Amino acid sequence: MDILDRLRPRWRRSDPEVRAAAVREMGVRDQARLETIARSDPDARVRRIAIKKLEDPERLDGLAQGETNEDLRAFATERAREIRAAVASSDASLAECEAALACVSDEHRLAAIAMTAAHETIRHAALARTTGDRVLRDVVRNAADPMIRRAALARIEDPAILRSIAVGDGRTDLALQALERITDATMLRAVADSRTAPKSVRQRARTLLAASAGDRLPIGMKEGRARQLELCLVVEKLTVTRDLLEAAKQVRTVQQEWAGIARDVEPREDVAHRFHKACDEILDEAGSRARREDEAETARRALQENLAVRTSLCERVEGLDDTAAPSALDDTVAAWDRLAPVTDDRVAALARRFRLACENATARRQQRGARQALLAKLEAVVVEAEALAAAVPVPAEKTWQALEKRWTALAPSAAEIPDAVALRRRLESAGEELTRRQHEADARRGEAQRQNVTRLEALCARLHDLANAESFDAKVARRELQKAEAVIADPGPLPASERRPAWVKRVSESRDELLRRLRQAEEADEWRRWANVTAQEEIIRRAEALLESNDLAEITRQLGRLHEEWAAVASAPADKAQSLWERFRSARNELRKRSDAHLAENLEKKRGLCAQVAGLAESTAWNETAELIKRLQAEWKEIGPVPTRHAQAVWREFRAPCDTFFDRRKAHFARL
Incomplete structure (x- = not known):
């Protein structure tokens, strides 16, 4: 397809x-x-x-x-x-x-x-x-x-x-x-x-x-034979009439009456013979004439039907326009050939008419075929033009000019074809769309060039600012240096007024300036890493010393401080950083395990205090209960910290009954 x-x-x-x-x-x-x-x-x-x-x-x-x-x-x-x-x-x-x-x-x-x-x-x-x-x-x-x-x-x-x-x-x-x-x-x-x-x-x-x-009375012998003889004479007279068909009708009527009488009276043999002979003669002659007339009528009707069919076929071919399928004419010619041959001047005239109509129909179909072939070529050009107008990226102008030349070569032959007008409009619409897209592409290209110049200027400014900044961030500097390298390899689209080598030189100079500052920072950082080794070893020594202590409260207080101090001096030379970190992490994890156990123990103690104070909220022994709650509060402070995720919840659980009791106690004494 x-x-x-x-x-x-x-x-x-x-x-x-x-x-x-x-x-x-x-x-x-x-x-x-x-x-x-x-x-x-x-x-x-x-x-x-x-x-x-x-x-x-x-x-x-x-x-x-x-x-x-x-x-x-x-x-x-x-x-x-x-x-x-x-x-x-x-x-x-x-x-x-x-x-x-x-x-x-x-x-x-x-x-x-x-x-x-x-x-x-x-x-x-x-x-x-x-x-x-x-x-x-x-x-x-x-x-x-x-x-x-x-x-x-x-x-x-x-x-x-x-x-x-x-x-x-x-x-x-x-x-x-x-x-x-x-x-x-x-x-x-x-x-x-x-x-x-x-x-x-x-x-x-x-x-x-x-x-x-009971309606019909029987007839007598004498009367019946007399009537039979009369009927015989009537039939014999009919043998000489010229209108045999009418005579046959009368004979059939007489035969019915004869049969009715014969049921009651037996006819004489000679009269019956004469009657039947005359009836057979009239009926046979009438049948023969009827057959001849039927044959003549059949032949006349056949001729009329043949002429009517041939006339219809001529009209059918004459009515075929250029849109009719080829099989329509072929089927009609085949139907004409199947007709029985007839020798008649009217048939000969119809044959000439049919032949001329077939020639005209064939010519119309051929002309339509040529028009359709031309329209197909024009439509192919238009389809290519519409595809070109929608192509990404926007094609060059010379591609469109080649399509217009092909159209111009075909268009004169299609001047009389109505459908070519619509194709011409489609071609013009595709051309307008392509022109619009070319203008848009030019505008986008100019905007991209202006944005790229702005980007290059901003990059040079950032490189210069980083190189001269008091607070130097090495990570940011490395990212900007990567961008500078990419720009030096491909500065991107530039307006005609801008020189590519000049921009490459300007960015390279800014890059070199920042690169020198980065190297200085890296050297200083290296010295700082060596200095951090002593501090890390001191922190590790203190952590390992805490492992020898059984004071869990002190371990809990010192653990967070040790972690903060390590974060301040975390960087170290690569050859020592891993081993120092492993020593610190091992000691820290052991301290954290002990601290977590201590905090969990404190949590259980405080929950025990919560259980004790919960039953005192509704007490009316005002002085004794107040003293007891104060002792429990002092004991709460002595226990120490609990896990952070439980601290607020357990504190609210302990404080709520206390507040309830003291509020009730205050209200009680206020009423006295």
Whole structure:
């Protein structure tokens, strides 16, 4: 997939699977785009998915008229019918339902609308347009509206259909209504003998059958044979008539009367022979003429259909614009070639018209291909320009000039293409964006140069101040020297008015000045470290001497002082620093362990005092309790310090009962 294909929407990609997935994700708001895809997508499967997503029957009708694929044309037509049937059956406005019903012609859909439509008017209108006794039988059986069921039953004429309703497992009242419509004795006998019909229906069928049998009186022998001879003469006269089709109708009527008489009176053999011979002659001749007329009519209709199809194919090719897929023309040519050859001047004229339309459609498609190829090249230039405008860092001016030359070479050929105008605007917008970014980059570069000059000046000033400061910090000096070395290696961006060598020289001089001061400080520090060795050894000696003492209170007091003194002389030469520190740490840790044990012991003693004084807060032996508390307070002071983290808490625990008692004692004596 090239870059241009990735920039297109998914429904316009070259991969049909990607386009199909995009079409499946579209919804009701994308109807216009779905129609475009259904008309122009080269893949029949993608077009089928788009047709299935369309909800407008008018759009589907338009697609069916222009679709060259027979299956898709039938699918679009069927989809439009489904939507109209659904609208007609819905609870939408009556006008919308009537408009949808007017476009429905399929008998089965009309029957479904008559059975399920929400509006009563629509149900009756759909039933009025429903024909075919079998379809009406479905309405009688399945409609929820009783009026619709009765109206559908009243329109059924086929006795067999009426019999099936009478003997079916439907409503009994409908079965009786259907039975009343049956006049044929054979059908009535079948209903009366049926095991599936309700009992009331069978009884009514027997009643009607008995009444039918009593209507006709038997005819006499003489009267019957006279009438048979008359019928024979009537048929023999019809053999010479020119209107054989009308004669055949009359013969069939006469045959029915002959059969009715023959049930009561046996005809004479010669009269019966003459009658049947004349009937067969008329019916055979009428059938032969009807067949010839049917064959002629069939040939005429075939020619008309052939001409109509060829005319439709010509109109289809003439209606193809330059956006039509190549397969549309190929399918139409294939459909033309599949037509049966016909020798007729009108077919020859249509052939010339079809050939010219194909040539024009091919030329339009080729011109569109050339335009699309040119647009693709222009779009490639624009895409590169937009990428260039967003590139980091900002590209050089000559890169943009090369793109403009490519555009200028292609633009004259695209002067008549409307889409080229939008591409031109995109190119101009990209150029403006690139110019803006170049100006911003220039401004940022100038600001960075000014800030860098300020940074260099500040660095030189700091180096000079550190070199001449009364209080010298070696760590800060080393950090600044590292910065100076980095600047000497790369001074950074500088304005055109500033000379790089001059700045390197200035920073180097400031660095050398500070470096000399640092070396002096390091020498002094080295002497100080040697002097600290004696002080550290004295501190270690004192700490080790305390290890020999059993005075834990003194150890606790001296431990903090020793630590502070060591911190003041902590630095020493590298060859002695570690060994001295190990000696001091070992002695300090042992002293700290003893001190911690002493402090913990003091803590337990003070908690014992807290327990004693806690019970004295509510005492009323004012003088005795006061003396006891004072002795406990003196004892508290003699115990000594406790761990720092517990000192405040244990003191508050001891002091609170004391304060409570003395406050109560004071209030008591104040009341006396």
